[in-house]
Amino acid sequence: MKKKWVxxxxxxxxxxxxxxxxxxxxxxASDYILRISRLCAINIVLALAMNLINGFTGIFSLGQAGFMxxxxxxxALLTIPAAKKQMMFMIAPIVKPLDTLTLPFGVALVLGGLxxxxxxxxxxxxxxxxxxxxxxxxxxxFSEIIRxxxxxxxxxxxxxxxxxxxxxxxxxxxxxxxxxxxxxxMALLTTxxxxxxxxxxxxxxxxxxxxxxxxxxHKMLSFMLSAFIAGVGxxxxxxxxxxxxxxxxxxxxxxxxxxxxxxxxxxxxxxxxAAAFIVTIGQEYLRVLDGxxxxxxxxxxxxxxxxxxxxxxxxxxxxxxxxxxxxxxKEVTWRSIGKRLSALSGHxxxxxxx
Amino acid sequence: MGVFLQQLANALCVGSLYALLxxxxxxxxxxLRLINFAHGEIxxxxxxxxxxxxxxxxxxxxxxxxxxxxxxxxxGVLSERLAYRPLRxxxxxxxxxSAIGVSYFLQNLATVxxxxxxxxxPQVALFTDVVDxxxxxxxxxxxxxxxxxxxxxxxxxxLIKKTRTGLAMRAVARNYDAARLMGxxxxxxxxxxxxxxxxxxxxxxxxxxLKYPQISPTVGSMPGIKCFIAAVLGGIGNTTGAVLGGLxxxxxxxxxxxxFPQLSGYRDAFAFVLLIVVLLVKPTGLLGEKATEKV
Amino acid sequence: MSQHxxxxxxxxxxxxxxxxxxxxxxxxxxxxxxxxxxxxxxGKTTAxxxxxxxxxxxxxxxxxxxxxxxxxxxxxIAGRGIARxxxxxRLFSALSVHENVEIAQHLRLQSSWMSSTLRLPKxxxxxxxxxxxxxxLLHYMGLTSVRNEVAGSLPYGxxxxxxxxxxxxxxxxxxxxxxxxxxxxxxxxEELQSLIRGVRDRFDIAVLxxxxxxxxxxxxxxxxxxxxxxxxxxxxxxxxxxxxxxxIAAYLGVDEDDA
Numbered sequence: 069m070k071k072k073w074v075x076x077x078x079x080x081x082x083x084x085x086x087x088x089x090x091x092x093x094x095x096x097a098s099d100y101i102l103r104i105s106r107l108c109a110i111n112i113v114l115a116l117a118m119n120l121i122n123g124f125t126g127i128f129s130l131g132q133a134g135f136m137x138x139x140x141x142x143x144a145l146l147t148i149p150a151a152k153k154q155m156m157f158m159i160a161p162i163v164k165p166l167d168t169l170t171l172p173f174g175v176a177l178v179l180g181g182l183x184x185x186x187x188x189x190x191x192x193x194x195x196x197x198x199x200x201x202x203x204x205x206x207x208x209x210f211s212e213i214i215r216x217x218x219x220x221x222x223x224x225x226x227x228x229x230x231x232x233x234x235x236x237x238x239x240x241x242x243x244x245x246x247x248x249x250x251x252x253x254m255a256l257l258t259t260x261x262x263x264x265x266x267x268x269x270x271x272x273x274x275x276x277x278x279x280x281x282x283x284x285x286h287k288m289l290s291f292m293l294s295a296f297i298a299g300v301g302x303x304x305x306x307x308x309x310x311x312x313x314x315x316x317x318x319x320x321x322x323x324x325x326x327x328x329x330x331x332x333x334x335x336x337x338x339x340x341x342a343a344a345f346i347v348t349i350g351q352e353y354l355r356v357l358d359g360x361x362x363x364x365x366x367x368x369x370x371x372x373x374x375x376x377x378x379x380x381x382x383x384x385x386x387x388x389x390x391x392x393x394x395x396x397x398k399e400v401t402w403r404s405i406g407k408r409l410s411a412l413s414g415h416x417x418x419x420x421x422x
Numbered sequence: 423m424g425v426f427l428q429q430l431a432n433a434l435c436v437g438s439l440y441a442l443l444x445x446x447x448x449x450x451x452x453x454l455r456l457i458n459f460a461h462g463e464i465x466x467x468x469x470x471x472x473x474x475x476x477x478x479x480x481x482x483x484x485x486x487x488x489x490x491x492x493x494x495x496x497x498g499v500l501s502e503r504l505a506y507r508p509l510r511x512x513x514x515x516x517x518x519x520s521a522i523g524v525s526y527f528l529q530n531l532a533t534v535x536x537x538x539x540x541x542x543x544p545q546v547a548l549f550t551d552v553v554d555x556x557x558x559x560x561x562x563x564x565x566x567x568x569x570x571x572x573x574x575x576x577x578x579x580x581l582i583k584k585t586r587t588g589l590a591m592r593a594v595a596r597n598y599d600a601a602r603l604m605g606x607x608x609x610x611x612x613x614x615x616x617x618x619x620x621x622x623x624x625x626x627x628x629x630x631x632l633k634y635p636q637i638s639p640t641v642g643s644m645p646g647i648k649c650f651i652a653a654v655l656g657g658i659g660n661t662t663g664a665v666l667g668g669l670x671x672x673x674x675x676x677x678x679x680x681x682f683p684q685l686s687g688y689r690d691a692f693a694f695v696l697l698i699v700v701l702l703v704k705p706t707g708l709l710g711e712k713a714t715e716k717v
Numbered sequence: 718m719s720q721h722x723x724x725x726x727x728x729x730x731x732x733x734x735x736x737x738x739x740x741x742x743x744x745x746x747x748x749x750x751x752x753x754x755x756x757x758x759x760g761k762t763t764a765x766x767x768x769x770x771x772x773x774x775x776x777x778x779x780x781x782x783x784x785x786x787x788x789x790x791x792x793x794i795a796g797r798g799i800a801r802x803x804x805x806x807r808l809f810s811a812l813s814v815h816e817n818v819e820i821a822q823h824l825r826l827q828s829s830w831m832s833s834t835l836r837l838p839k840x841x842x843x844x845x846x847x848x849x850x851x852x853x854l855l856h857y858m859g860l861t862s863v864r865n866e867v868a869g870s871l872p873y874g875x876x877x878x879x880x881x882x883x884x885x886x887x888x889x890x891x892x893x894x895x896x897x898x899x900x901x902x903x904x905x906x907e908e909l910q911s912l913i914r915g916v917r918d919r920f921d922i923a924v925l926x927x928x929x930x931x932x933x934x935x936x937x938x939x940x941x942x943x944x945x946x947x948x949x950x951x952x953x954x955x956x957x958x959x960x961x962x963x964x965i966a967a968y969l970g971v972d973e974d975d976a
Contacts, residue, residue, distance in 0.1 A: 128515055194702050200514060201457050205650060206701055209694035212647065220687040253834065260833040261823045261844065264812075268820045271809035278769055278803075280795035280824030280887060289830060319643065323526050330519055377534055380527035387519045388508050397811060 075402050083248075094240050102240060108348045109243035110304045113250045115328040115340035117297035122326075123334035123397075124258055125290040126270025128204045130322050131191065132298050134211030137218060137317035138187055139180035139299025140306035144231045145224075146176035147307070152233045159229065160222040173237040177246070177303040184299025187214070188292045196287040208319060219314040230313025231306075238307035246304060250297055254337050257293070266290050270335070327383045333393035338400040343393070351375055429680040431564045435633065437672025438571035442626030443649035444656070444664035445578065446498075446619030452595035452659035453615045455514065459521040460501060462646015463528035464620050468494040468627035469543060469637045470536050476544045483546045491624045498620025499613050507609070525646075532639035540638040543631035550632060567629045574625065575665055578618070582661060591615055595659060648693040655700050657710025666708055671696065720783045721746055722923040723768070723799075723891050728777030730763050730947075737763040739947045741777070745891065748917060750924045752934045755944035756968060761927045762804060764944070765893055768925075769801050770794040782890060796824050798890035802880040802897060804927075810869030814860055814879055817868050818851040821886035850886065857919070858882045858912075874905060878912070885920055892916070894926040898933045910936050935959070943967065 093105060114136070121129045145153070150168045154161070161167070171179070195206045218225045225231070257263050265286050268276040277283050306312045328347045332339030354375035386393060398404070443465060450458045468490055475486040505524045509517045549563035582588035590611045593601040602608055630645065631637065652671045656663025671693055679686045700707060721744040730738040738760040745751045753761050766772040768779055770791040779787045786794050800821075809817050826833070826847075828840040855861050858878045863871060868879060877897060884892055897913070898906045910933055917924055928934050934941065935955045943951040943958060945967040951958060958964055 126515075128518060194698060198701055198705065201451075201455075201518065202654070202701055202705060204518060205457060205647075205654065206698060208647065209651070209697050213691045213694045216688055216691040256834045256836065257830070260830075260836075260840070261819070261826050261828075261847070262830045262833050264816055264820045265823045267812055267816075268809050268823075271811055272807050274771070275803065275807035275809065276820070277791040278771070278795060278801055278807075279821045279883065280792050281820070282790070282792045282824075318640075319647075320526070320529070323522055326519065326522065327526075334515075373530075374534055376530040377527065380523055380530050384505055384520060384523040384527060387516055387523055388505065391512060391516050 078402050086244075090240055090244055104349060104352050106238060106240055106243040106308060108345050109240075109247040110238070110301060110308060111325070111328060111344040111348050112247040112341050113297060113301040113304060114325045115332065115344050116250050116254050116337065117294050117301055118322075118325050118329045119332075119334065119337070119340045120254065120257075120266075120297065121290050121294035123329060123336070123340075124263065124270065125266040125287065127196070127287060127290070128200055129207040129291065129294070130204050130319065130326075131188075131207035131211045131295075132325055133317045133319060133321040134214035135184040135188065135295040135298035136302030136305065136321065137211075137214055137314070138184040139177075139302030140312050140317070141218065141225055141231070142180035142183045142299070143173075143176040143303030144234045144306045144312055146171045146179060147173055147235050147237060148231065148233055149235070156229075156232060157223065157226050159227065162226070163223045166224070173235075173242070173307065177300050180303040181296040181299035184302070185292045185296040188295030189288070192288045192291045196284060196291060208322075211317075211319065211322065215314050215317050218317075225314075228314060230311060230315075232311045234306050234310050234312065236307060236310060238304050243304060243308070246300060250300075251337060251341065253297075258337065262286070262289070267335075327379065329393075330383065331386050331393050333395035333397065335397035336393070336395035336399055338398075339393055339395035342395070347379070351379065354378055426680075427558045428560060429676055431558070431560045433673045433676035434669075435564045435567045435672075436676055437669035438568040439626050439630050439633070439668075440645075440649050440652045440672050441665040441668030442571055442574070442622050442629070443645060444652040444668040445575075445661055446623045447650045448653040448656070448658055448661055448664035449591070449615050449619045451653065452661075453591060453612055454506065454517070455598075456506065456517050456521060457650060458619075459518070459646075460505075460524035460528060461619070461623060461650070462642035462644075463525045463532075464494060464498050464501070464642070465623045465627045465630070465645060466532060466637075466639065466642030467497060467528060468624035469631045469641060470532060470541075471624075472628055472631060473541055473543060473637060483544065483548075486544075487628050490628065491621050494624035494627070495617045495621040498616040498623070502612060502616045507612075529639050529643075536639065538639060540636050543635040543637055545635065546632060549629075561633070563629065563632050567633075570625065570629070571665075574622065578622075578661065581618075587611070587614055644690055648690070651693045651697040654697060654707055657707030660707070660709045663707055663709035721780075722749075722782060723925065724778075724780045724783075725764075725768065726778045726780070728764070728767055728774045728779060730760070730767055730772055731775040737947050738767065738944075741944075741949055743942050743949070743952070745923045745925055747923055748921065749939045750913065750917060750926070750937050752938040752941045753925060753927050753944065754929070754934055754941060755950075758946075759944040760947040761944055762895060763947075765801065765895055765925075765927065768794075769799055769893065792824065795887065795889075798888075799893065800884035800887060800889035800891070801893035802877070802884055802895055804895045804899070806873075806876050806880055808868045808876055808880060808883070810867070812868055813865050814855065814868055814871070815851055815864045817879060818854055818883050818886050819847055821883045822847045822850065825887055854882045854885060873900060877909075881912075881916070885916065885922075888920070890922060892922050892924045894924065894928075896927055896929065898928055898930040901930070903932070906930055906933050909933065913937060 093102065114132070118132050121127050145166050147170060150170060154167055191207070191210045195203055195210070198206055219228050221227065258266070265276070265281045268279070268281055269283065269286060273283060328343045329340055331347060332341070332343030355373070443461070446461050447458060450456055450461070471490045471493055472486055475481050475489055476483060481489065501524050505520045506517055509520055549561065549566060551562050552559050553562050582591060590601070590606045591614070593604070593606055594608065594611050648671060649668065652667035653664045654667070655670055656665065656667030674696060675689055675692050678692060679689050723745040725741055725743045728738060728741045729736065741764060753764060755761055763772065767774045770786070770789050770793070773788040777787070778785060781797050781799060784797065786797055809820065826843055828837065828843055833840045852861070855864055858881065860875060860879060860882065863875065868876065871879065881894070881897070898909050901909060913924060914937065916922070938955055940953065941955060941958045942949060943964050950963045950967060951961045953961070
């Protein structure tokens with residue numbers, strides 16, 4: 069007899085285990101491993117953001133890099149100490165009140181998300197009425213416009229020089245904390261009535277509208293929430309990296325995240341989480357074979373090397389042969405784990421009987 | 423006045439370059455309903471092939487150019503065969519992602535094989551020499567590029583309107599399934615489409631390289647997106663529209679920067695602003711037709 | 718004279734030069750089952766689409782319970798109380814049977830997305846009610862055994878039933894069925910007739926259907942409207958329609974010798 073309390077209790081237990089693991093990690097692991105694990109968590113957040121709009125709502129948006137940029141710059145500008153900020157802006161002095169304004173990290177992150185969300189509202193209104201392929205190009209276009217504007221707003225963003233000395237606030241706790249909240253949020257949202265409405269839009273827009281699902285409203289909701297999460301992810305990335313520049317937010321940044329979402333399965337939260345780990349660790353592992361590559365203003369995310377060639381081939385292989393990625397639209401739930409286990413043990417019992 | 427004429431010539435030149443690239447996009451979209459995200463990378467590869475053909479193998483420029491066009495065209499056909507054909511019956515989004523994958527792959531491959539440092543496109547006197555016309559100094563390519571583009575366009579129009587192959591292409595663009603059922607060799611028609619589109623892109627790349635000699639793995643990114651926008655401007659699927667869109671985009675870009683030099687940093691953004699405006703006002707573009715979905 | 722559930726006045730649909738529906742006038746009263754018939758391409762689905770807001774009529778008016786709903790968005794019209802099925806079944810194929818019916822009730826949800834995500838008490842109450850109604854509907858349609866199956870994996874007949882269950886979920890005043898008997902054999906078609914009659918009685922709704930199965934049309938309908946080339950050529954009871962010359966001519970063509 070399935071009891072209602074089993075699932076939440078198991079989840080709580082798992083959370084406790086994970087927190088303990090994080091403590092262990094923080095205390096014992098090398099800096100290198102800590103870095104990788106923090107990046108894994110950040111990629112979870114980014115992948116979930118993209119999965120919400122692309123995977124669950126079926127809207128092919130390529131604007132993620134732009135929203136990440138907004139979040140990254142907002143967080144950076146609000147956390148870099150005033151003195152450093154004023155020094156950095158050599159070509160044009162930083163605009164007031166940003167020159168002296170600093171806020172706590174958490175607040176800066178949320179503000180970054182809100183800024184991204186506000187922009188998503190402006191972009192979404194025209195773009196979300198468009199058909200699939202046009203929407204993709206339009207959102208990509210906006211993402212690029214954002215980048216061009218950032219490159220030119222010398223007294224706000226320091227233009228092509230970028231921002232340095234971003235305080236390293238993205239600790240293991242912050243990264244995994246945000247990732248956990250993101251996962252929880254996604255799980256609750258996508259299983260709610262609104263999440264089902266998103267999926268309905270993905271499955272058949274015309275039918276969904278005829279069943280009373282307001283298309284523009286729900287698409288905007290999904291788009292804006294996705295932008296918020298991407299903005300927060302961008303903020304985390306800024307704090308993780310220490311430096312940001314407009315080059316970091318080219319379309320390839322969107323493609324990077326797209327790769328994770330496709331590999332995990334568009335429409336699966338578990339997939340995004342798993343793929344974030346696999347891809348982040350995998351990219352690091354292959355980087356070891358790469359040899360050091362650091363060319364001028366190229367940052368870690370933008371650096372291409374053999375590993376990126378391998379990964380792009382991997383993306384192609386996945387999309388051509390394993391279109392549904394790891395999990396498709398399925399989730400790993402306690403129930404599904406229970407089924408697997410009982411299938412295995414049932415098998416054992418059968419064997420014993422025979 | 424002289425400066426104005428110079429800018430005008432410049433605009434015509436840039437517009438023709440955009441037009442050549444836009445044609446490839448519109449042809450592939452017409453036939454496969456696919457935005458070929460990798461088109462800009464085909465453009466980029468062409469530039470590298472010219473570079474190595476001339477600097478490594480010491481080919482005379484006309485041989486290098488010709489060889490590049492053929493190789494690039496084959497590359498386009500190959501990309502279709504490997505990355506798009508297996509997904510012909512898959513949901514649209516899969517093919518789009520595959521195109522992104524090809525684009526990603528080619529960019530990364532170029533970085534690894536050719537290195538990330540920018541290279542310089544070979545200079546060919548016939549094109550890069552400056553000529554004086556009534557007090558206006560322009561590079562000879564400023565005259566040659568629009569001319570070449572015009573000739574190619576006429577040839578293309580002839581192919582599309584007057585040959586059986588062109589008819590097949592138009593049939594597939596109109597109604598994919600019906601064309602299949604009518605016995606049109608889909609694979610061949612699509613391969614030819616990619617061949618021509620990529621060949622056009624490589625001509626565009628060569629001309630581009632002569633005008634803007636810096637080559638890097640990401641050189642195709644911006645032109646790629648802009649030229650897709652040009653194709654959308656003119657009405658995606660419509661070849662004449664693509665040319666019109668390309669010319670329009672070139673003119674807007676050059677003339678706007680010429681008139682407001684302080685906006686030059688935002689030059690790349692114009693294309694996107696134009697795109698948004700078009701998509702909102704007339705999504706089917708200048709020469710496009712509205713398609714309604716049967717409910 | 719009580720108000721009609723549905724009233725269509727002089728509705729015309731033009732696509733560029735093509736007139737798909739010309740000056741259509743029709744009405745449906747409470748608990749009536751009305752059929753819209755005509756040869757292929759007569760404009761029947763277009764009429765449906767005008768009523769449900771998928772198309773905006775070029776001229777004319779559509780009113781539901783005396784309220785003007787002309788050219789309203791489809792989701793708004795659904796909210797007012799019109800539900801439909803589609804000619805080529807449009808289920809949410811990758812979602813479960815249960816979810817398909819739940820989604821159709823989303824429009825009645827009062828909780829905001831935030832309260833829903835936070836699972837506030839009001840949302841919990843509303844979801845409970847939605848689940849109950851879904852279970853009841855599935856039970857009525859005989860689909861309880863497949864409630865967790867993926868909708869696309871159901872056999873054709875069950876898919877049609879699911880589409881009807883989904884349409885009934887938000888308690889509509891008017892149900893539009895687009896060729897519900899398509900692809901059914903005679904016994905299935907019989908079953909469908911009793912199902913529709915049962916639905917009409919149990920849920921107190923009016924039904925408008927497009928159908929080619931003449932047995933179903935004649936057996937079910939209180940009244941029939943006949944379209945041909947976008948024009949209404951006849952209307953009346955099944956008996957009247959069966960005798961109508963223009964209807965016969967439209968379907969069978971006019972004999973050359975008689976003309």
